[in-house]
Amino acid sequence: MTDHIVLYGKGGVGKSTLISNICAALAEAGFGIMQVGCDPRADSCNTLSDGRPIPTVFDRLRKQQDISTETVVHRGFKGVSCMELGDPSGVGLCASEEIARAFRVIESAGIFEAISPDFVFYDISGESSCAGFHTAIRLLDVRRVFVVTSADFMSLRAANGIFSLLTGSVGIPALPVGGLIPNGIGSSFEESFIQDFAHHTGTHTLTHIPCSLMVRQCELYGKTVIEAAPLSNQSYFYRRLANQIVDESRTSTVNGQPHPLTPDQLGTWARGWGDQLHALEHGLVTDGAAI
Template sequence: MSTRNQTASAAFSVDQLKRQLRDEAGVEPDAPSTEPATKETQVIAIYGKGGIGKSFTLANLSYMMAQQGKKVLLIGCDPKSDTTSLLFGGRACPPIIATSSAKKAAGEQISISDVCFKRDGVYAMELGGPDVGRGCGGRGIIHGFETLEKLGFHEWDFDYVLLDFLGDVVCGGFGLPIARDMCQKVIVVGSNDLQSLYVANNVCSAVEYFRKLGGNVGVAGMVVNKDEGTGEAAAFAEQVGIPLLSSIPANDDIRSKSANYEIIGYPGGQWADMFDELGRNVASAPPVLPTPLEHDALLGLFKGDEVGRNVVLEPATEADMRGVNVVDKPSLEVVYDEV
């Protein structure tokens, strides 16, 4: 082919491409759908003081929700990696962080089947965390979620994703769902004791703070665990403006079965109605903006002899601290007389 013909052919190809692009640009796009979304995943972060019963509550809640026909993913976000142990009869899932490190060292890629396991419709995994003194637990949580994103977290198809977070600290990775709008709502687990309600109040304060910065996460309510009927947790929920989703009684049968890694939130069981109601309440409760309490108001929920409000704070002196006679030295500060 001559050079002239090659040039003409190239010009024709360019003109043809331009016409095709114009034709494509002239095609009207499909009208946006006005139908309701077929599925919207609710991501719910559950916070509470260490040892208050979050893992017990979540294992039974997730199990019951699955029996209600929901597709549920339970993710443990506590360095102890104990969220899934009750669900699997005492066996916990291999932590994502440790598994990822081992796979990387072996030159292999981590996969879903390495870290996610299922039982009776509940899918579960643990983020894990570093050993004591070998890293920051909060940073470990962030690394864990980065790994989840690489595994396709945002493309997974679940009705509910339940995140089990340690509530004693709401900084760094532990505050991730609230600070970065990674969930739609928060649930707090507490009891009728000052320390667990302090943690619940701290979580409410974090939600309030990030809402002021433009965040969208709210608190959907509170679960009272080991409820012996003294009423402090219910009074707290009322004062901060969040609903009570369930009260799990302080009961020997519940305690012993939990200690033996037995699920009690199953249809037809003694505690079926309680967890069935909790599952429906968790699903339907809207996120609200709480009004956290000042410390004195929190103390006011308890009797004076229980929290030491009758104790007088006596200021210490320099002599107390040094154990010797303290010489009063004149200050070099310049003090101006008032005009």
């Protein structure tokens, strides 16, 4: 059975890097893995394929060329099946009708049956996390959605908006949310900040991924950390997260859907942290609780 897992998050929080490392870790552990990049720039699978571009589904659809496993799936590190949807509109916009069409074509081309992966990971860019895209991915039998965030207010505000989409608050049927994945974490303050947001929205955090220069270095070589630095501490964190995702996705019960904050609640929550930071800067916090 194939489990479809979606990762959402604001643009630039590190989704593609994270997913590629998770896919590399799971492939290394013996799972059949596919990664589907849903970003118009078609750069999701770069570090799984030595930085080389892959012919995209939309490029071929535009040229009326055939869509098959041979033409749109590239085998990357440890056999990960990599596919990039590409640019649906030709001008970098979210075109939900076109994305839905691409998913239908991929399904009717029998690509999932041909590869028969254990997991398919979808990398959905911040710009594409519009209601239209969300409607399109409902064509798939999505097992879990995880939301990637870094420890800044803009990313958490975006995560809150994504929760609204995912939990049906805007009138679209809900999808099962697996939790928040903190990425690029540089201090325990940042970890606490995201954990507190998770607590206030009724969800939880998975293993955090530390901020590391090694990630950038591996990216420059067109490789995941799992491939280029398999024995590093950073790889340990990616493997731990990958295991958690597998465990959580294979549990039939969802841990409770998040409840997004209203703009007022979000503002009040943010100001509370602003005050804490202010106190921290002026040496008023002495018990280390927020550090």
